[in-house]
Amino acid sequence: MAVAPAAGAPPDELDGLIERHQRPLWRYLRVLGAAPDLADDLLQDTFVVALRRGIEDRGAAATGAFLRTTARHL
Numbered sequence: 001m002a003v004a005p006a007a008g009a010p011p012d013e014l015d016g017l018i019e020r021h022q023r024p025l026w027r028y029l030r031v032l033g034a035a036p037d038l039a040d041d042l043l044q045d046t047f048v049v050a051l052r053r054g055i056e057d058r059g060a061a062a063t064g065a066f067l068r069t070t071a072r073h074l
Contacts, residue, residue, distance in 0.1 A: 017057050018047055025067050032072065046071040 025046065029039040049070050057063050
C-alpha cells in the first residue's frame with residue numbers, strides 16, 4: 001500500500017499491522033456483502049483512515065475491532 005506512515009510509527013510496524021489484518025478484514029467486508037472489487041477499495045480506505053489517525057497495534061482484538069468498525073462505517 002502506498003500510504004505515508006503515521007507520524008512516529010516505523011514503516012516496518014505499519015507493514016506488519018497491515019499484513020496481519022488485511023486478509024481477515026477483507027473477508028469481513030465480503031461477509032457484509034461487498035463485491036470483491038468494492039472490498040478491495042474499502043480495505044484500502046480503511047487503512048488510510050487508520051493510518052491518518054495514527055493507529056498503533058494495541059493487540060489483535062482491539063486493533064481488529066477498530067478496523068472492522070471503520071470498514072463497516074465506510
